[in-house]
Amino acid sequence: MLKKTSTGSWMPAWVPESTFTVSILLLICSIVQSATGGYDGSMLNGLNILPSYTDYFRLNEATTGLNTSSVFIGGFLGPLVSGVVADRLGRRPAIFWGSCITIVGIILQTAAQDIAMFVVARIILGFGSQVSGIAGGVYLAETFPSRWRAWGVGLLNDFFYVGALMAAGITLGTGQWQSTWAWRAPSLFQAVFSGLCILTLPFIPESPRWLVHQGYYEEARLSVAQTNANGNLSDPIVIAIFKEIVDTLKWEKENGSAMSPMEIFRTPSARKRLLIGMSPGPFSCIAGNIIASYYFGSELNSAGITDTNDQLKASVVLNAWCLICSLIGTQLLAKWGRKPTAMLSQILLSACLFIIGGLSKVYAANPKDASNSLVYGNVAMMFLFQGFYSIAWTPLLYLYPPEIMNYSIRANGVAFSSFVLNAFALVFTFIMPIGLGNIGWKMYMINASWDLIILGLIAYFWVETKGKTLEEIDAIFEGEKHSSVPDVEKIRRGQKVIDTEVLEEQLEAELKIH
Template sequence: MLRKTPTGTWLPAWVPESTIITAYLLLFCSVVQSTTGGYDGSMLNGLNILPVYTDYFKLNAATTGLNTGSVFIGGFFGPIFSGVIADRLGRRPAILWGCIVTIVGIILQTAAQDIAMFVVARIILGFGSQVSGIAAAVYLSETFPSRWRAWGVGLLNDFYYVGALIAAGITLGTGQWNSTWAWRAPSLFQAIFSILCIVILPFIPESPRWLVHEGYYEYARTAVAQTNANGNVSDPVVVTIYKEIIDTLEWEKKEGITMSPLEIVKTPAARKRLLIGMSPGPFSCVAGNIIASYYLGDELDTAGITSPNDQLKANVVLNVWCLACSLFGTHLAAKWGRKPTALLSEVLLVICLFVIGGLSKIYADNPAGASKSLVYGDVAVMFLFQGFYSIAWTPLLYLYPPEVMNYSIRANGVAFSSFMLNALACVLVFVMPIGLTNIGWKMYMINGGWDIIIVVLIAVYWVETKGKTLEEIDAIFEGEKHSSVPDVEHVRLGKATVDVAVIEQELQHETGLDIVNEREDKKFE
C-alpha cells in the first residue's frame, strides 16, 4: 500500500507503508546508482581492447588516456556543485538532476564522431554521475536506519562490479561486430541505470535530516517512522532517532554552524572530520587498482596474456570475483568495523603489488623463456589484488565519509572527498598507460610504496563508526553527544528505555508544533 508523503520539495513521493519494502527500494536506489560507474570503467576497459574502437579514433597512449580519463574531468567539476545542490534542492531532486545530466552525456558519447565529441560527452557524463552519486551517498546515509546503514550505503559502490560485469559481458559480445556499434551499443546501454534510478525516486521518502534542517519537522518524523517502524510515529525507536536529529541540528545552529562550503574548514573539529572523512577517496585512488580498472589489457600484456578475446574473458571473471569480495567486505564493515576492514585490505594490497611487480619483472626480462606457471601466477595475483581492494575500498568509499561528517558539512564534505578522488584519478588514468609503456613493472612498486603510507595513516587517524547513528558519532569529535536520549541501538535492543510522553513534550517545545494533536493528520499527508 502506497501513501502520498510530503517531501518538502517539488518532487512528490508515494512511500510504501512497510519499512521492509521501503528499505528494499532504498537499496535498489543505491544499487542502480553504483552500476553506472562500474559499467563505465569496465566498458572502457573492454573498448580499449577492441581494435574497432582504437582504430576508429586512431588512438595512441596519450589519446587513450584522454578518452578514458575525460570522465574524471567532469568528475572533477561535479563535486564543486553537488554539495550545494544537494543542500539547497533536497537530496532526491539532486539525484534526479544528476541522472538526467548523465543520460545526456551518454547519448552524446554514443553518437560521438571524433575524439573531441567523445571527450566532451564523457565530461558531461562524469559531471552528472558525480552529482547523483554524491547526493545518493548523503541521502542514503541520512535515511537508512543505523542497523542497516553499512549494507544500505556499502552497496552504493558494491554494485559497481555488477555494472562492470554487465559491461564486460556486453563488450565481449559486441566485440565480435565489425562496425562502430561494437562500441556504440555498450555506450548506449549505460543509460538504463540512470533511468531506473529516476523511476524509483518517487517511491522513497526525503532525508529526515534535510527535512528537519529546512523546518519540515512533521515530514521528517514521518520519514523516520517509514524507515524504522512501518510508519508508527510513536514507536520508541522513532521518537529517539527523531529527538537525536532535532537536538543535534539545533545545537549546530546555536553554535553558528552554517551550510556554507567554507564550513568544512572553519573549525578544528570540522577540519578533522574533513581530513578523515575525505581520505577514502584519495586512498582508494592511489591504491593501484586504476591499472586493472581501466587498463586491464595493458596489465595482462605485461603478464603475457595478449589475445583480445582472452583479455575480454578475463575482464568478465575479474568482475565476478570483485563483486564477491566487495560483498564480503561490506559484511566485515558491518560486523567487524570500518577501520579494521580497511587495514586488512590495505596490508593485503601492499603484499600483492610487490609480488605482481616482481613477477612482471621476471617476465619482462625474458618474455620468450617465461613459463606458463609464471604467467598464470602473475595473473592470479593481479586478480587477488583486485579482490583485496574490493574488500574495503569498494564499500567504504561512499559509506565512511558521510558517517564521519556532521550534517552541516556532510554534503560538501562528501563532495570534497569525491573532488580529491577525481582530481587524482584524472591525473593517474592519463599517466598509467604512459607509465606502463615506459617503466612497466616499476609502476607496481611505486603503488606498493604509496600503500604502506596509507596503512600507517589509517591506523593512526581513522575512527570507528560501526553501530552508531550519525548524531552519536559527534561524541567522537566533539567529546559529547548533543542529545539527552539514550543511544538508538540500546533502545532498539531493550538495553535502555525512553518515556515517549516526556520526549513528546520536549519536542513540542523545541519545534513549536502540537505534535500530539497534529500527528495523525500529518502522518501521511
C-alpha cells in the same frame, strides 16, 4: 499500500507502508547509482581492447588516456556544485537532475564522431554521475537506519561490479561486430541505470535530516517512521531517532554552523572531519586499482596474456570475483568495523603488488621463454589484488565520508571528498598507461610502497563509526553527544528504556520555539 508523502520539494513521493519495502527501494536507488560508475570503467576497459574502437579514433597512448580519463574532468567539476544543490534543492531532486545530465552525456558519447565529441560527452557524463552520486551517498547515509547503514550505503559502490560485469559481458558480445556499434551499443546501454534511478525516486521519502533542517518536522518524523517502523509515528525507536536529529541540528545552528561550502574549513572539528572523511578517495586511487579498472589489458599484456578475446573473458571473470569480495567486505564492515577492515585490505594489497612487480620483472626479462606457471601466477595475483581492494575500498568510498561528517558539512564535505578523488583519478588514469609503457613492473613496486604509508595513516588517524547513528558520531569529535536520548542501538536491544511521553513533551516544547 502507498502513502502520499510531502517531501518539502517539488518532487512528491508515494511511499510504501512497509519499512522492508522502503529499504529495498532505497537499495535499488543505491545499486543503480553505483552500477553506472562500474559500467563505465569496465566498458572503457573493454573498449580499449577492441580494435573497432581504437582504430576508429586512431588512438595512441596519450589519446587513450585522454578518452578514458575525461570522465574524471566532469567528475572533477561535478563536486563544485553538487553539495550546494543537494543542500538547497533536497537530496532526491539532486539525484534526479544528476541522473538526467548523465543520460545526456551517455547519448552524446554513443553518437561521438571524433575524439573531441567523445571527450566532451564523457565530461558531461562524469559531471552528472558525480552530482547524483554525491547526493545519493549523502541521502542514503541520512535515510537508512544505523543498523543497516553499512549495507545500505556500502552497496552504493559494491554494485560498481554489477555494472562492470554487465559491461564486460556486453563488450565481449559486441566485440565481434564489424561496425562502430561494437563500441556504441555498450555505451548506449549505460543509460539504463540512470533511468532506473529516476523511476525509483517517486517511491522513497526525503532525508529526515534535510527535512528537519528545512523546518518540515512532521514530514521528517514520518520519514523516520517509514524507514524504521512501518510508518508507526509512536514507535519508541522513531521518537528517539527524531529527537536525536532535532537536538543535534538545533545544537549545530546555535553554534553558528552554516550551510556553506566554507563551513568545511571553519572550525578545527570540521577540518578534522574533512581530512578523515575525504581520505578514502585519494587512498583508494593510490592503492593501485586504477591499473586494473581501466588498463587491465595492458596489465595482462605485461603478464603474457595478449589475445583480445582472452582478455575480455578475463575481465568478465574479474568483475564477478570482485563483486563477491565487495559483498564479503561489506559484511566485515558491518560486523568487524570500518578501520580494521581497511587495515587488513591495505596489508594484503601491498603484498600483492610487490609479488606482481616481481613476477612482471621476471617475465619482462625474457618473455619468449616465460613458463606458463609464471604467466598464470601473475594473473592470479592480479585477481587477488582486485579482490582485496574490493573488500574494503569498494564499500568504504561512499560509506565512510558521510558518516564522519556532521550535517552542516555533510553534503559539501562529501562533494569535496569526491572532488579530491576525481582529481587523483584524473591524474592516475592519464599517467598509468605512460608509466606502464616506460617503467613497466616498477609501477607496481611504487604503488606497493605508497600502500604501506597509507596503512600507517589509517592506523593513526581513522576513527570507528560502526553501530552509531550519524548524530552519535559527534561524541568522537566534539567530546559529547548533543542529545539526551540514549544511543539508539541500546534502545533497540533493550539495554536502555525511554519514557516516550516525556520525550514527546520535550519535542513539543522544542518545536514550538522554532
